[in-house]
């Protein structure tokens with residue numbers, strides 16, 4: 180049974196002001212978080228590693244979202260199986276990414292060109308985001324809105340002024356809307372990704388359609404450009420494909436779980452399909468050696484040749500809508 184929110188927020192590790200030394204001075208206090216709650220439906224609680232997370236339990240679905248990275252770590256429509264894969268070996272620490280769920284990637288994708296010292300996949304996934312609002316609409320869809328703005332720590336890594344807004348709408352479907360606004364005085368170029376990890380029964384039995392005949396950069400084979408065949412993608416070895424200039428919907432057919440996961444998107448020109456397979460899984464410290472058959476990433480991105488340049492005052496929106504049938 181879930182403890183009452185007031186007790187949860189008295190948990191010593193949820194004393195957010197004291198705990199997150201690195202965090203933005205604007206980080207909300209525990210009492211400010213409590214004022215945002217929708218009692219019985221959307222409350223804050225200590226999550227794994229005692230990192231604070233929002234727990235949503237509505238008539239439509241359950242979800243967990245960590246303030247760390249604004250990271251969606253769980254989504255399960257009522258009466259259905261859990262949709263997102265989470266590694267049993269994931270770290271939950273203030274300076275480390277979470278392995279699984281939906282890492283939010285910004286402002287570069289993968290290793291940063293010419294900056295080997297920079298963290299892979301940017302800094303948004305390890306930043307402490309602020310939650311701005313929690314609302315429930317007449318249909319029971321709960322929306323959490325998060326924000327992250329440039330500060331000294333982000334400027335030390337990437338010298339631009341930005342405002343990021345992330346809205347997570349939890350209903351029968353999961354709708355992720357990521358907005359980047361240039362609030363500085365010069366243009367900047369960025370990459371982004373909604374790096375969704377999906378749970379599957381056995382990745383070798385899945386078929387992913389929507390990218391037939393598309394070109395991709397093969398990150399497992401010296402970045403060679405290749406063309407996908409006319410059939411859905413079958414995973415038969417390490418797979419790390421960057422499909423540039425594609426806006427299509429992908430459907431992950433998982434006969435083992437008797438379901439199809441659909442990823443519909445807008446504002447995204449790149450789709451990445453990733454499974455580490457045996458050797459890469461063994462090499463990843465925060466991923467179980469035997470977990471690779473249980474997941475597939477289908478990522479909604481703007482990356483590589485599709486990096487975006489935003490003029491001052493402009494906003495870009497990347498959206499993924501995830502549904503299960």
Ligand SMILES: O=P(O)(O)OC[C@H]1O[C@@H](O)[C@H](O)[C@@H](O)[C@@H]1O
Nearest residue numbers: 289299300374398419451453478
């Ligand atoms: O281990 P990380 O930094 O979370 O990255 C996981 C994978 O993320 C994918 O998006 C990349 O295409 C892969 O190359 C990468 O290995």
